[in-house]
Amino acid sequence: MPVPAKLRVATTSLAGCFGCHMSILDIDERLLALLELIEFDRSPLTDIKHCGPCDIGIIEGGVCNAENVHVLREFRANCKTLIAIGACAINGGLPAQRNHLSVSTILNEVYQTQHGLVGGFIPNDPELPLLLDKVHPIHEVVKIDYFIPGCPPSADAIWKVLTDLLAGKTPELGHGLISYD
Amino acid sequence: MNNPTFTLDGKTIPFTEGQTIIQAAIAASVYIPHLCFNPEFKAHGSCKLCTVKANGRKTASCTAQPQPDMIVESNIQELNDERRALLQMLFVEGNHFCPSCEMSGQCQLQATAYELNMMSPHFDHFFPDRPLDASHPEYLLDFNRCILCSLCVQASRDVDGKNVFALAGRGINSHLIVNASQLAETGFSGDDKAAHVCPVGVILKKRVGFVVPVGQRKYDLLPISALAKGD
CATH class of the missing domain: 3.30.70.20 (Alpha-Beta Plaits)
Structure with missing residues (x-):
């Protein structure tokens, strides 16, 4: 019997802390079993810079700047199934705690008026992506197929969703695996 | 005389005069999702989370009283959605x-x-x-x-x-x-x-x-x- 082709999986962290990626690695030795079934495309684990056609895309973090939006759209255009992982991707999380402040107030506070700062200035390099006025969960920008809540989700929750998907089932997290914190 | 009963998702629930559907359910250790209802306070039916279908009609179970032999549905996909x-x-x-x-x-x-x-x-x-x-x-x-x-x-x-x-x-x-x-x-x-x-x-x-x-x-x-x- 021919060996079935491995599913291609891409991952990225937008306005996140990489904690969800740490939790992906936290599935430990089960990673070896997983790697029999999948191969990674664009991901911090491979350092591939752009996403090619993939079966599954996993997005950590919300969108806080213009580059995040471009990356998110690249993933949506290339991934058959897109998964939001973690609080920030799902509801904005910690970065979204700035949403009741204006961007100019924040930039002034951080780079110019903060106590102890001398000669600070607001960075304005064309290489730097421009900030959005608010941090948004990713489902407000593109369609998301599945969500894994948690800050971060546990390795067991991630494992459950991935193995359900690989088995062709709708992922389900019961008590103990579904968590918002 | 036995208390009158109604059925909640197929389970027989006894109730007494004046009890609401959710009060009778709680007394029988059956969970109906709710937020604004607290057993210690008068119910006011605000959050609508406890809505059930009583003989096919949707009603807030924290304010509606059961009737004998009423058929109440709660844990069904339509309501949970x-x-x-x-x-x-x-x-x-x-x-x-x-x-x-x-x-x-x-x-x-x-x-x-x-x-x-x-x-x-x-x-x-x-x-x-x-x-x-x-x-x-x-x-x-x-x-x-x-x-x-x-x-x-x-x-x-x-x-x-x-x-x-x-x-x-x-x-x-x-x-x-x-x-x-x-x-x-x-x-x-x-x-x-x-x-x-x-x-x-x-x-x-x-x-x-x-x-x-x-x-x-x-x-x-x-x-x-x-x-x-x-x-």
């Missing part, structure tokens, strides 16, 4: 950032959302600006998490006799207020019933947050449905 949508609307209207909330793991809103498999907020977030009131030496008010259940209003008015809390505004502008410019200027005390009824993380005792480790908190141990009262 609507309950999930209500929860999602509550989540996006406020700022429910669970990882930073002292009530996480012990919050009825969160536990009910787990129970109903709320995997995402679905709607666009409002991200309202709701400053805290940390004026009181012992208690903190974090309005970001208020779901307008008005249990603190009832407790302060009916039990404490103080009227510290009220809901002001209408519709999407409804919000919780205190009867002074800030909590410290009211007669509020940590001994008040109102200090202990919030189902979410608005009325918080200071300096005791996060004392219970993750994994040992109330709803870490058992899902809210296993505690029929839901609290």
Whole structure:
């Protein structure tokens, strides 16, 4: 019997802390079993810079700047199934705690008026992506197929969703695996 | 004479004169999702989460009384889908950032959302600006998490006799207020019933947050449905 082709999986962290990626690695030795079934495309684990056609895309973090939006759209255009992982991707999380402040107030506070700062200035390099006025969960920008809540989700929750998907089932997290914190 | 009964999702539930559907269900240890209902207070049917189908008609089970042989449906996909949508609307209207909330793991809103498999907020977030009131030496008010259940209003008015809390505004502008410019200027005390009824993380005792480790908190141990009262 021919060996079935491995599913291609891409991952990225937008306005996140990489904690969800740490939790992906936290599935430990089960990673070896997983790697029999999948191969990674664009991901911090491979350092591939752009996403090619993939079966599954996993997005950590919300969108806080213009580059995040471009990356998110690249993933949506290339991934058959897109998964939001973690609080920030799902509801904005910690970065979204700035949403009741204006961007100019924040930039002034951080780079110019903060106590102890001398000669600070607001960075304005064309290489730097421009900030959005608010941090948004990713489902407000593109369609998301599945969500894994948690800050971060546990390795067991991630494992459950991935193995359900690989088995062709709708992922389900019961008590103990579904968590918002 | 035996008590009259109704059926709830096929299970026979006895009830007594004057009981509501949810009261009879709780007495029989059957869970119906709810948020603004607290068995210690008069029900007011606000949140609609406890809506059931009684003989095919939707009604709030915290205010509707059962009839003998009534057929009540609660744990069915149609109602659970609507309950999930209500929860999602509550989540996006406020700022429910669970990882930073002292009530996480012990919050009825969160536990009910787990129970109903709320995997995402679905709607666009409002991200309202709701400053805290940390004026009181012992208690903190974090309005970001208020779901307008008005249990603190009832407790302060009916039990404490103080009227510290009220809901002001209408519709999407409804919000919780205190009867002074800030909590410290009211007669509020940590001994008040109102200090202990919030189902979410608005009325918080200071300096005791996060004392219970993750994994040992109330709803870490058992899902809210296993505690029929839901609290």
